[in-house]
Every structure is written in C-alpha cells, then in structure tokens.
Amino acid sequence: MKNLLFVFILFFSLIASAQNKIPNTQLKTLDGNTTNLVDISKENDLIVVSLWATWCVPCKNELDAISEVYSDWQDETNIILYAVSVDDSRTIKRVKPLVNGKGWEFEILFDPNNELKRALGAATVPVTLIIKNGEIVYRHTGYTPGAEDNLYEEIKKHL
Numbered sequence: 001m002k003n004l005l006f007v008f009i010l011f012f013s014l015i016a017s018a019q020n021k022i023p024n025t026q027l028k029t030l031d032g033n034t035t036n037l038v039d040i041s042k043e044n045d046l047i048v049v050s051l052w053a054t055w056c057v058p059c060k061n062e063l064d065a066i067s068e069v070y071s072d073w074q075d076e077t078n079i080i081l082y083a084v085s086v087d088d089s090r091t092i093k094r095v096k097p098l099v100n101g102k103g104w105e106f107e108i109l110f111d112p113n114n115e116l117k118r119a120l121g122a123a124t125v126p127v128t129l130i131i132k133n134g135e136i137v138y139r140h141t142g143y144t145p146g147a148e149d150n151l152y153e154e155i156k157k158h159l
Contacts, residue, residue: 023119028110048081051127054094059126062143
C-alpha cells in the first residue's frame, strides 16, 4: 500500500512539474520563418507570451492596454512580449492588418493549428504567461481592465 501511494505521488508530481515546462511546438513569425518558445526562452531570461486571436475582444483589449505601457516596461525591465495568434486559416489573414492598425510593437507569432494552445491546456484565450529560463512561472487566463498592472508586478517579481 505504501509503495502504491509513493508511485501515485511521484506520478502526479512529475505531471505537475512537466506542466511548468514550455512546450516545444513550432510557431511562425510574421515574415514566415519558423521558431519555438524553447529557442526564444534560451535567448531571453524572461519573456511574456500572450495567446490571442483577432476575433477575441478581451484579447485585443489586453494587448491594447499593454501596448500603452509596453515601451516603459521595456525601458525598465528589458522584457519582450510575444503575442501568439491562434487564428485559424480563415482568420489568420486579419492578423497583420490588425497589428499594423493598432501599432502594436510586440513580437507577433502564429499558432495556426493551435498546437501551442493545446500543449498548454488552454481552453480559451487570452492566456498570458511569464516564462523564465524555459519555465512557466506565471499564468493568467482572461482579461479585466487593470490586469496589465498585475502582470507588470509579476514581471518585476521574476527579474
């Protein structure tokens, strides 16, 4: 019985720790190159990743709010935000015009087959992550006004 309990605890602790690792899924850049978050996180100690879609009003509201303070965040923390679009083949053509129209200065990536979204177990968007050295150290789903302030406080905690 003790052995069974030990195996059970070990199994679930491995699952819990594996969920903190970022998945190694392929993403596309705006210019059509392929990358992934594992490589990106090797180049940067701390990054923010926001999964969003053009049809998602809370996603656009969140990115608009972050956009207003993003240059200050970069000046103070050197943080880079990767906005990962989960738009599918029907709506992906809307991403570039939307980004250009809003003047977002984030790095834009595409997850057109929702591989990253599925690997993260994200049921819906927006999902915002802080990744430090390849590990997810903060995760938030949804958006309410002011959440960008909480996100910035979390960024500062993990610097």
